[in-house]
Amino acid sequence: MIWIIVVVAALLAVALVTGVVLARRRRISITEPEQDKPAKGGYQAGGAITFNAPPPPPVAEPTRPAEPVERAGATPAPTPAPVEPVEHPVAERTEVDGQPGVGDDAAVPRDSVKRGFVEVDLPEAASEIEEIEPTSGRLERLRGRLSRSRSTFGQSLLGLLGAGDLDEDSWTDIEDTLLMADLGAAITDQIVTALREQIVARGVRTSEDARALLRDVLVDALHPEMVRAVNALPHANGSGGVKPAVVLVVGVNGVGKTTTTGKLARVLVADGRTVLLGAADTFRAAAADQLETWGSRVGAATVRGAEGADPASVAFEAVKQGVSDGVDTVLIDTAGRLHTKTGLMDELGKVKRVVEKQAEVDEVLLVLDATTGQNGLTQARVFAEVVDVTGIVLTKLDGTAKGGIVFQVQRELGVPVKLVGLGEGADHLAPFEPTAFVDALLN
Secondary structure: OHHHHHHHHHHHHHHHHHHHHHHHHHOEEOEOOOOOOOOOOOOOOOOOOOOOOOOOOOOOOOOOOOOOOOOOOOOOOOOOOOOOOOOOHHHHOOOOOOOOOOOHHHOOOOOOOOOOOOOOOOOOOOOOOOOOOOOOOHHHHOHHHHHHHHHHHHHHHHHHHOOOEEOHHHHHHHHHHHHHOOOHHHHHHHHHHHHHHHHHHHOOOEHHHHHHHHHHHHHHHOOOOOOOOOOOOOEEOOOOOEEOEEEEEEOOOOOOHHHHHHHHHHHHHHOOOOEEEEEEOOOOOOHHHHHHHHHHHHOOEEEEOOOOOOHHHHHHHHHHHHHHHOOOEEEEEEOOOOOOOHHHHHHHHHHHHHHOOOOOEEEEEEEEEOOOOHHHHHHHHHHHHHHOOOEEEEEOHHHOOOOOHHHHHHHHHOOOEEEEEOOOOOOOEEEOOHHHHHHHHHO
């Protein structure tokens, strides 16, 4: 009986030691390399700003009135007569008809001298065509506009990976951070699995190694091998001639389609291309005027129709004029429509079919608002079924802390993100580069 107890105790001891060893192996310890680092921040004040309250004004002590001294045989002082109230002059004012009103005391008399016209020098008229910033390196110049995504997404991940021991709670926090950044469950599982495997395979032990690993995993999740060039260059037709490229810009209401069309025209003109704009949004008030204004700023003509006209006919006429004028690119701005409205989605399909009677549609750019999150994916799926989307434009990426929509929309559609909007400026449209985007999130 004693031997049985001894054997059971030994087995329990072996199991306990084995569990402790396995737990230590699963825990990954990441340490910060010991090195002298300069203090962050260029300017450091020795003390805080102090504030002093202004001294209170001196308060004069009230003086007591002298008590009258009664003298024998003196007569009392006479009582002063009551002062009559002064009549307000408003009764004599004709401009208010004798009635009081707000600001009576500041009324200007009718007989006052009136100020005449003053001659001023007007500024010189600005040139009709604006100067356009160079298109190369735009994402690098605009990387500061990703500060929200960088602080919430990139820096949070780096903080978790470089905090020290990576146990199961740490990996749960990493998953939560990725999900909160709109990466979705599938992409989150893919990235966490890759990080777990690569940390062990690479022998990651320092925060710098963790940063390099996170950068490689995120870049790989964005599929840098995808072709992100916008198909907006003229091409040969079957008869030996040249036809312009046709780009169709689609999306729901309020995502920035017209603005994106105008900014894309600026990019093409800056690269030496001739552009024609087609205002196929005939429903929104002043949509054609807005697009025409964008075109006039870069010297591009605009084809427009009457308000409420058939958008397919406007798009057809735009492509027809582009072919006859020999331009390089025809950009067609379509009306915003909810993806849940079947009739409007069918109309969009009609626009594409009618345009293709004149020339092939080379690019269908779906404009998505980066701040909409999961709803943007639902929109993307429906539009992709109707008009065969070939590229994504993410606008308002500077206004969201959830940069993960970039990862998820590519995985859902298998279509690359080609352009990103990083501000309201005319030249704040940049090509999407996965490596530069990840570097902007992490640095």
